[in-house]
Amino acid sequence: MFYFHNDYSEGCCPELLELLQQTNLEQTVGYGEDPYCAKAASLIRGLCGDDQLAVHFLVGGTQANLTVIAAALRPHQAVVGAVSAHVNAHETGAIEATGHKILGLPSQDGKITAAQIQALLDKRQQEGNLEHSPQPKLVYLSQPTEYGTMYTLAELEQIAAVARANGMLLYIDGARLGYGMACRGNDVTYRDLARLSDGFYIGGTKVGALFGEAVVLRNPAIAEDFRYFIKQRGGMLAKGRLLGLQFYGLFRDGLYGRISAHAIDLADQIRDVLREAGIPVLVDSPTNQIFPIFEDGMLAQLEQAYLFTFMERVDDTHSAVRICTSWATAPDAVQALCAEIRRLTAKT
Numbered sequence: 256m257f258y259f260h261n262d263y264s265e266g267c268c269p270e271l272l273e274l275l276q277q278t279n280l281e282q283t284v285g286y287g288e289d290p291y292c293a294k295a296a297s298l299i300r301g302l303c304g305d306d307q308l309a310v311h312f313l314v315g316g317t318q319a320n321l322t323v324i325a326a327a328l329r330p331h332q333a334v335v336g337a338v339s340a341h342v343n344a345h346e347t348g349a350i351e352a353t354g355h356k357i358l359g360l361p362s363q364d365g366k367i368t369a370a371q372i373q374a375l376l377d378k379r380q381q382e383g384n385l386e387h388s389p390q391p392k393l394v395y396l397s398q399p400t401e402y403g404t405m406y407t408l409a410e411l412e413q414i415a416a417v418a419r420a421n422g423m424l425l426y427i428d429g430a431r432l433g434y435g436m437a438c439r440g441n442d443v444t445y446r447d448l449a450r451l452s453d454g455f456y457i458g459g460t461k462v463g464a465l466f467g468e469a470v471v472l473r474n475p476a477i478a479e480d481f482r483y484f485i486k487q488r489g490g491m492l493a494k495g496r497l498l499g500l501q502f503y504g505l506f507r508d509g510l511y512g513r514i515s516a517h518a519i520d521l522a523d524q525i526r527d528v529l530r531e532a533g534i535p536v537l538v539d540s541p542t543n544q545i546f547p548i549f550e551d552g553m554l555a556q557l558e559q560a561y562l563f564t565f566m567e568r569v570d571d572t573h574s575a576v577r578i579c580t581s582w583a584t585a586p587d588a589v590q591a592l593c594a595e596i597r598r599l600t601a602k603t
Contacts (some may be wrong), residue, residue, distance in 0.1 A: 292499025365400025
């Protein structure tokens with residue numbers, strides 16, 4: 256069985272495993288105050304072109320999201336994002352558990368627009384009685400989105416402008432950021448993310464690390480006392496050096512970019528074969544997530560050897576699934592999948 260259902264099935268890059276082994280018996284202070292966390296934070300600040308950024312390492316994406324949002328918002332304030340946003344659809348009410356409502360905006364491709372955000376704010380003003388409903392305060396975006404799509408630089412600038420004009424914060428979830436940075440057509444840099452957002456995170460769990468995300472904060476109002484929020488929300492790891500060490504390994508010589516490009520190259524091969532075979536997609540995405548719509552009989556045959564994630568029933572005879580490549584995907588597995596798609600479509 257070949258696994259294409261997610262991008263975090265394997266452990267971690269061999270280079271990181273070797274680095275963990277080499278430093279295993281070193282003694283350092285705990286709770287993210289060790290030299291490796293400091294080195295990794297410095298590398299990330301350099302990548303973002305801002306020495307004043309606060310960088311913290313958390314275990315996972317949900318922990319990063321709920322901790323940043325808890326630190327950013329007052330109790331009566333709400334998050335604005337796509338209905339498909341990870342915080343809205345796949346975090347079991349973690350944000351609501353911090354006391355903050357999520358205001359979901361409709362989206363076909365995982366993206367929301369500056370115009371949608373402004374329309375939400377305008378409608379609220381027109382209705383009046385502002386204190387009787389949660390105050391929209393933070394815009395949540397994913398880059399890439401849950402559908403593998405990417406915000407362009409122009410789109411991010413427009414959203415950031417609307418947020419700032421209305422006294423809102425902008426936070427960007429980068430669980431798969433490496434794959435987004437490596438995809439064809441991307442025009443957004445780390446410097447852009449740091450400049451336009453109040454905070455974002457660089458995903459490690461889905462991009463080569465055993466676990467861990469790097470939270471990058473530009474806004475001092477969120478960064479102030481942030482370690483208290485990490486501790487209170489259960490996100491402070493005693494062996495924090497394990498997080499910093501991995502990000503040090505990912506960014507010291509460009510490993511993060513290389514492994515991300517590997518996943519994109521293989522995803523593009525699958526995309527090309529789907530296009531050649533005339534198989535439509537639910538959402539046209541340029542990253543490591545692909546969403547083909549297969550005829551039921553063809554899908555049943557593919558699933559004998561390949562594991563995908565079911566997305567939705569499209570009609571009586573077709574279903575959309577998600578195919579994921581990752582830093583660890585074997586080229587042989589992709590070649591086999593492509594060959595099988597060609598074989599099955601040639602029979603019809």
